[in-house]
Amino acid sequence: MFELSDYGDYVTAWCPGCGNHSILKSVKDALFKLQLPPYRVLFVSGIGQAAKAPHYLNANVFNGLHGRSLPVATGAKLSNPNLTVIVESGDGCHYGEGGNHFLAAIRRNVDITIIVHNNQVYGLTKGQASPTSSPGFVTKAQPQGVFNEPFNPVQIAVAMKAGFVARGFSGNEEHLSELIQQGIQHKGLALIDVLQPCVSFNKVNTFGWYKQRCYMLPENYDPTDRNQAMLVADEWGDRIPLGVIYRNDRPAFEQHFPFLESGPAAIRSVDMRALKEIVKSYS
Amino acid sequence: MPNTEANVLIGGEAGQGLVTLSQILTRAIVRQGYYIMVTQSYHSRIRGGHNTYALRISTSPITAPKENVDILVALNKETVQLHSGELSAGGIIVLDEALEIKNESYVSVPFKSLSADKYWNAAAVGVVTEILGLEMTGVEKVAREFFSKHSPEHVDANMESFAAGLDWMKKNDLKFAKLASAELKEPRIMVNGNEAIALGALSIGMKSCFFYPMTPATSISMTICEHAQGMGVVAEQAEDEISAINMAIGASFCGSPSLVPTSGGGFALMAEGLSLAGMTETPVVIVLAQRPGPSTGLPTRTEQGDLEFALHAGHGEFPRAIFAPGSVEECFWLTRKAFETADEFKIPVILMTDQYLADCYNSVKPFAIDQLKTIDVCVPEPIEQPHLTYKITDSGISPRLLPGFSNSCVVAHSSDELVVADSDEHTENGHLTEDLSIRAKMVEKRNRKFTGLKSVVLNPESVGPDAPDLLLVSWGSTKGSVHEVCDNLSNSGVKAAYLHFSQIWPINSDVVSKILNKAKEVVCVESNSTGQFAKLLRRETGFHIEKTILRYDGAPITPQHIMNRLELGTKDV
Numbered sequence: 001m002f003e004l005s006d007y008g009d010y011v012t013a014w015c016p017g018c019g020n021h022s023i024l025k026s027v028k029d030a031l032f033k034l035q036l037p038p039y040r041v042l043f044v045s046g047i048g049q050a051a052k053a054p055h056y057l058n059a060n061v062f063n064g065l066h067g068r069s070l071p072v073a074t075g076a077k078l079s080n081p082n083l084t085v086i087v088e089s090g091d092g093c094h095y096g097e098g099g100n101h102f103l104a105a106i107r108r109n110v111d112i113t114i115i116v117h118n119n120q121v122y123g124l125t126k127g128q129a130s131p132t133s134s135p136g137f138v139t140k141a142q143p144q145g146v147f148n149e150p151f152n153p154v155q156i157a158v159a160m161k162a163g164f165v166a167r168g169f170s171g172n173e174e175h176l177s178e179l180i181q182q183g184i185q186h187k188g189l190a191l192i193d194v195l196q197p198c199v200s201f202n203k204v205n206t207f208g209w210y211k212q213r214c215y216m217l218p219e220n221y222d223p224t225d226r227n228q229a230m231l232v233a234d235e236w237g238d239r240i241p242l243g244v245i246y247r248n249d250r251p252a253f254e255q256h257f258p259f260l261e262s263g264p265a266a267i268r269s270v271d272m273r274a275l276k277e278i279v280k281s282y283s
Numbered sequence: 284m285p286n287t288e289a290n291v292l293i294g295g296e297a298g299q300g301l302v303t304l305s306q307i308l309t310r311a312i313v314r315q316g317y318y319i320m321v322t323q324s325y326h327s328r329i330r331g332g333h334n335t336y337a338l339r340i341s342t343s344p345i346t347a348p349k350e351n352v353d354i355l356v357a358l359n360k361e362t363v364q365l366h367s368g369e370l371s372a373g374g375i376i377v378l379d380e381a382l383e384i385k386n387e388s389y390v391s392v393p394f395k396s397l398s399a400d401k402y403w404n405a406a407a408v409g410v411v412t413e414i415l416g417l418e419m420t421g422v423e424k425v426a427r428e429f430f431s432k433h434s435p436e437h438v439d440a441n442m443e444s445f446a447a448g449l450d451w452m453k454k455n456d457l458k459f460a461k462l463a464s465a466e467l468k469e470p471r472i473m474v475n476g477n478e479a480i481a482l483g484a485l486s487i488g489m490k491s492c493f494f495y496p497m498t499p500a501t502s503i504s505m506t507i508c509e510h511a512q513g514m515g516v517v518a519e520q521a522e523d524e525i526s527a528i529n530m531a532i533g534a535s536f537c538g539s540p541s542l543v544p545t546s547g548g549g550f551a552l553m554a555e556g557l558s559l560a561g562m563t564e565t566p567v568v569i570v571l572a573q574r575p576g577p578s579t580g581l582p583t584r585t586e587q588g589d590l591e592f593a594l595h596a597g598h599g600e601f602p603r604a605i606f607a608p609g610s611v612e613e614c615f616w617l618t619r620k621a622f623e624t625a626d627e628f629k630i631p632v633i634l635m636t637d638q639y640l641a642d643c644y645n646s647v648k649p650f651a652i653d654q655l656k657t658i659d660v661c662v663p664e665p666i667e668q669p670h671l672t673y674k675i676t677d678s679g680i681s682p683r684l685l686p687g688f689s690n691s692c693v694v695a696h697s698s699d700e701l702v703v704a705d706s707d708e709h710t711e712n713g714h715l716t717e718d719l720s721i722r723a724k725m726v727e728k729r730n731r732k733f734t735g736l737k738s739v740v741l742n743p744e745s746v747g748p749d750a751p752d753l754l755l756v757s758w759g760s761t762k763g764s765v766h767e768v769c770d771n772l773s774n775s776g777v778k779a780a781y782l783h784f785s786q787i788w789p790i791n792s793d794v795v796s797k798i799l800n801k802a803k804e805v806v807c808v809e810s811n812s813t814g815q816f817a818k819l820l821r822r823e824t825g826f827h828i829e830k831t832i833l834r835y836d837g838a839p840i841t842p843q844h845i846m847n848r849l850e851l852g853t854k855d856v
Contacts, residue, residue, distance in 0.1 A: 006698065039695040042686050044533065047706070055714050060686035061703040062536055063715065064529065065559050071526040075533030075541070076686075078517045079491060082694075083537065083687045104522035259515040265490035266538030266660045266685050267692045268515050275485055276652045278510050282472040283314070283649070 004032045008058035014049060019170030019196025019207075023117055024053050026173045027088070030180035031059075042083045044073040046098065048124050050090035050117030067097025070105040073112045080264035081111070081254050084184060091118040095131040095151045102153075105189060106160045111252040113183040113190045116153065117170075119198035120205050127201035137204060153193050155233035158226065158246045163188035165229070165246040169214050170196035171207060175242065182244065188252040195240070210240070217243035224248065285463035287342045289415060290349045292366055294335040295358025297328060300404035304356075305336035307408050307429050309473060311422040312340055312415075313646040316467030320763075321475075321644035322348040322839065327498065327582040333361055340415070342465045346610065346763030348643075350843040354414060354459070356407060360384065375459050377410060379403075390414075390457065397451055398444030405430075405441040409448025416461025419449060472649045476614045476640035476760075480544070480570055481506035482650065483618030488657030489568075490539035491517040493527040495549055498582045499638035500572035503544035524549035528556030532565045536704060538660045538685040538692075540622050544570040547589050548579065554596045557631050561601025561729070563704040564673065564681070566625035566632075568618070573637040575837050584837030585639035587759055587810040590819065593633050594788055600726070602628065602679075602733040605788035606741075607635040609762025611645035613785055619655070620741070626658050628680060628732045635787070637810065639839035640760035660685060661692035668699035672713040675724060679731030681711075737789045745798050747773065747780025753849075754802035756828060758784040758816050760839070761808055767842040768849075787816065796824040806830045810840050812855070831855075 007028040014020045031041065043054035047066035054061040060083070064072045069087045077085045094102050094116050105114070120137070122128040128141040131151040138145045157165040164186040168176035176194060183190030195214065197207045221243065223229060229246035254260050262268055291308075295301050305321065312319050320339045326332030339349050351371040357363045357378040367376060378384060380391040390410075398406040405426065412422045423445065430441045474482065480503050484492070492511070494504035504518065511518035517534070521527035524545055531541035545553065550571050560567045571593055575586035593605055604624050608614040618634060625632040666684050667674070674681040686702040689695050703713030708725060710716045744762075747754075747769055757765040762783045772779035782798055784790075799805055799820070807817035807828045812835040817828040832848040833855040834840045847853045 037695075038698050039700050040687050042537070052715070055703075055705075058698050058701065060701050061705070061713065062533065062563070062686075063703075063705040063707065064532070064563070065555060065706055068525065068529040068556070068559075071521065071529035072533035072536070074519075074526075075491065075493065075530035075535070075539070076537045077533075078519070078530075079534040079537035079539040080685070080687055100522050101526055104526065257512070257517060259512065260517075262515070264538060264687070265515075265517075265534070266688065268490065270485075270488045270657045271514060272486075272652055272655070272657075274510075274513050275482075278485070278514075279472060279482060279649050279652055282474050282478070283470060 002032060002035055002037065004028060006058065007031050007038060008056065010056040012056050013052065015200050017199040019119060019198070020050060020053060020117060022170040022173050023115070023176065023194055023196060024056055026176035027053070027115065027180060028057055029173070029177040030184065033177065034181055034184060036084055040083060042076055042085050044069045044076060044085065044087050046089040046093035048090035048093050050088060051093060053088050067093050068101065069093065070098060070101040070114070074105065074108065074110050077110050077112055078254065078257070078260070080266065081260050082264055085112040086184070087112055087114045089116065091116060091120065091130045091132045092122050095153055103160070106157055106162045109163055109188045109250055109253045111188055111254055113180070114192065115180065116191070116193045117196055118193050119196045119202055121198050121202040123198050123201055134204070152233065152236065153191065154245055155230065157191045158229045158233045161248060161250065162191055162246070163248055163250045164190035164244070166192045166244045167242050168192055168194045169210055169242055170194060171211055172242070175216070179244065186247070188250055213238060213240045214242050215239055217241050217245070284460060286460045287463050289340050289353045289462055290351060291338040291340065291354045291356065291411065292335055292352040292369070293338070293356040293358070294333065294362030294366060296331050297325065297334050298330045299358045301334055301336060301358065303429065304404040304407050305338065307422070307426050308411060309338060309644060311417060311425040312338070313471055313473045314425065314467070315418055315421055316465035317342060317462070318344050319644070319646050320345050320348055322639065323642040325583050333365065340462065342463050347767045347842050348839060350841050354411070356411060357382070373459070375457070377414070390455070392448070392451065397447040399440065402440050402444035405444035406448035409445040410452045413449050413452035414457060414459060470649060471646040473644055473646055474611060475502070475642055475644045476608070476611050476636055477502040477572070477642070478506050479611050479614035480618045480634065480636070483615040484542050484622065485510060485514055485516070486650065486652060486655050487619045487622040488540055489516060489542050489622065491531065491534040492542045492544070493519055493521050493530040494544050495521050495524045495527055497546040497549045499574055499641040500544040500546045500570060502641065503570055503572070524552040525556060528553040528567065528569070529559070531567045532556060532560055532563065535565050535567050536563070536686070540566070540626065540658050540660070542568050542570065544572065546572050546574050547576050547592070550589070550592070550596065558597035558599055558601065559706050560631040561597060561599070561603065562706050564629040564729070565704070566629050568621045568625050568632050568634060570634045570636065572641050573635065575835070581837045583638065585637045585810060585839050586835060586837065587637055588835070589635070590787065590811070590815040593635055594819070601729055602630050602736055603633065603788065604630065604736055604786070605633045605635060606786050607759030607784065608640065609759060609783055609785050611640070611643060612647050614640065615650055617785060622658055626660070628736055629683065630732060635759055637760050662690045664690060666690050666700065668697070669712065670700055670702060671711040672703055673709060673711045673725065673728070675711060675728050677731070678735050679728045680735070733789065737791060740789055740791050741786040742791055742794050743782050743784040745780065745782050748778050750801045751780035752778040752803045753780070754799070754805045755779070755781040756805060756807040756820070757781065758787050758809065761810065764840050764842045764845060765808055768845045771842065771846070787819070790823045792824045795820065796826055799824065799826045804830065806832055808832045808840060808845060810834050
């Protein structure tokens with residue numbers, strides 16, 4: 001039996017009031033509720049304020065490069081499928097620098113859970129636009145306001161038939177914890193896009209701004225209806241839906257490698273007899 | 284008198300069945316006990332283009348390709364136009380009568396009357412079998428194996444064409460001496476450099492290979508993919524090379540010895556990941572199969588132009604090792620060595636090959652698989668609790684633990700067994716730090732691995748008299764050519780030696796300086812235009828090699844190229 005405290009309690013480098021604190025709390029709560037042993041969980045992150053999150057809890061951690069957390073997590077999971085692999089990084093990391101990996105990861109459908117801290121701004125580099133910033137959002141890098149159409153990760157994921165697509169809000173920790181638990185339990189790639197305020201660099205999408213717009217998908221909402229999910233995923237602006245927006249039961253990528261059932265790579269012996277036959281075939 | 288050697292060049296368009304023709308002949312030749320070296324030259328396209336296979340066959344061991352052609356098998360006019368000038372004295376040209384190139388010395392084969400169109404290459408196998416004087420039933424057996432994937436009618440039609448070609452040639456008198464018979468002393472296999480790398484990786488216990496296809500590295504991954512399920516290897520085509528190396532790092536972090544094969548452009552994309560492997564101290568093996576650059580360059584040709592890039596790729600300072608196999612056999616053994624080195628020192632290791640060696644087939648002894656060790660990633664001794672991923676040690680190497688495991692690969696059972704790795708500068712426990720004194724200690728820790736790496740370096744192969752008049756210096760794929768040149772020079776009374784590097788980083792400068800200083804004249808031979816290796820040696824040893832023999836037209840360095848430069852003073856190309 002693990003206590004909540006087994007998942008760690010650390011001093012962070014985040015601003016007071018940052019949504020990251022709540023997300024971290026929800027992540028720990030989800031691990032605790034699922035009673036996952038910290039030493040069988042691997043967090044992989046990139047670079048950004050969000051990517052520091054794994055340093056503030058007890059688990060295995062690989063804090064890699066900006067945008068590259070998904071490939072690292074993919075390699076890790078395929079090497080040791082017994083690990084619960086959770087990827088945690090920001091909107092810049094996943095949707096900007098790592099955009100190609102995001103698309104490929106959805107297609108591949110490895111059994112990993114992606115938690116995206118989406119605050120619609122770059123925090124670590126002090127306030128440039130992110131791929132999810134709204135048009136007109138003024139920053140020092142975009143003094144005339146953002147020209148580009150924002151990236152809608154949830155709708156892209158639904159369009160690509162991701163197995164589990166959810167949106168949470170740092171202002172609703174309990175709900176977010178539930179989404180993370182469901183995401184971890186889903187066999188295949190799970191995307192949880194988490195809206196969060198950045199108190200220092202985003203004065204538009206504040207806690208109040210989200211609070212006013214976010215609503216819970218109703219009990220009778222059917223997340224397996226993809227057409228409906230596409231419409232729900234398109235909602236943004238005055239009303240922003242929270243919850244599991246879409247799910248399906250696509251087989252996880254690992255199922256294509258039957259030998260993974262015999263255990264992690266580290267303990268799988270090399271079949272030298274088979275190799276000998278292979279070498280012979282070159283004669 | 285029978286020939287002890289023959290150089291057969293088969294040329295034509297892609298799609299004409301060159302591969303089948305060459306492979307049947309090659310395989311049969313190897314089984315009949317001859318030594319063989321097959322080099323390929325091709326255009327970057329699937330159909331058309333001019334492609335050649337050069338089969339150098341000998342009754343004694345050979346190490347390099349040859350430029351003069353004894354038998355030119357021309358499947359199209361272009362082959363005749365491009366290569367008739369390469370014909371040796373007494374050489375012959377075999378071509379299709381339908382090409383209507385009239386010359387009395389040409390062997391014009393009436394393929395149309397011998398076989399249906401699509402089986403003509405089987406007929407050509409028959410013709411060449413008879414010209415070379417190969418043992419007919421042996422070739423027939425290989426051909427049958429080869430065609431057996433097709434339907435029975437196809438096999439029969441192909442075999443009939445083969446017999447028709449053979450019979451036709453028998454009936455036509457030819458003034459070309461047959462090959463002396465060879466004796467098969469021990470079984471040999473026929474692999475190219477890339478296949479040898481793939482087999483080497485499988486033999487050491489590689490468990491994952493991530494790649495994005497890029498010529499001339501692709502066939503490494505393709506060979507691994509072919510055997511992946513059976514060997515329990517995850518082989519996955521990544522979305523790009525950035526992903527490939529990051530996947531490999533993630534896999535290796537969790538206990539899979541991992542390989543990423545690529546060429547220069549892909550390696551450029553991997554530079555950031557290379558640095559990540561250096562910082563996180565994650566073992567990873569990168570194969571850099573070179574082709575001429577810059578940029579897209581000549582995709583299907585050869586060059587050794589990425590040496591300085593491989594030495595310096597990746598931001599920041601971190602130890603690395605670079606191997607460069609000098610033969611197909613070395614491709615196998617040095618791939619193993621690359622994995623061992625990466626695992627022992629927890630660093631990225633680069634294996635540099637090039638298109639010439641990648642595609643070069645050689646008959647080699649079957650690798651003694653039974654006697655080979657595999658990498659064991661499980662730490663046997665009990666770990667310090669809590670585990671410190673980056674524990675500061677004298678060697679700079681920290682005891683390694685895999686996430687999710689305790690020592691000896693028992694499943695983890697305590698939060699003292701957490702593994703934390705970071706691309707930021709970090710403390711011993713792997714968490715990010717901005718403490719400058721820790722930073723300095725970590726830099727020194729990583730650098731200390733270099734001392735260990737130097738102590739196990741593969742010294743260059745030094746062959747020939749102790750104080751030679753001429754010392755040829757080379758690295759990587761040019762070894763065979765340099766070797767042959769030295770043999771020839773020695774036979775003609777020149778006091779020649781060679782110094783060949785199959786590990787190009789780090790370099791043991793004391794050992795190397797001594798050898799360089801003893802020679803009267805030193806010449807560095809390499810496939811690039813700026814003499815990158817000569818510069819590296821100068822930096823490391825202070826020895827300035829003034830004379831270089833370079834080649835940068837995309838063709839491999841042949842013994843003849845070196846001899847022309849040495850004797851005739853021809854210019855580099």
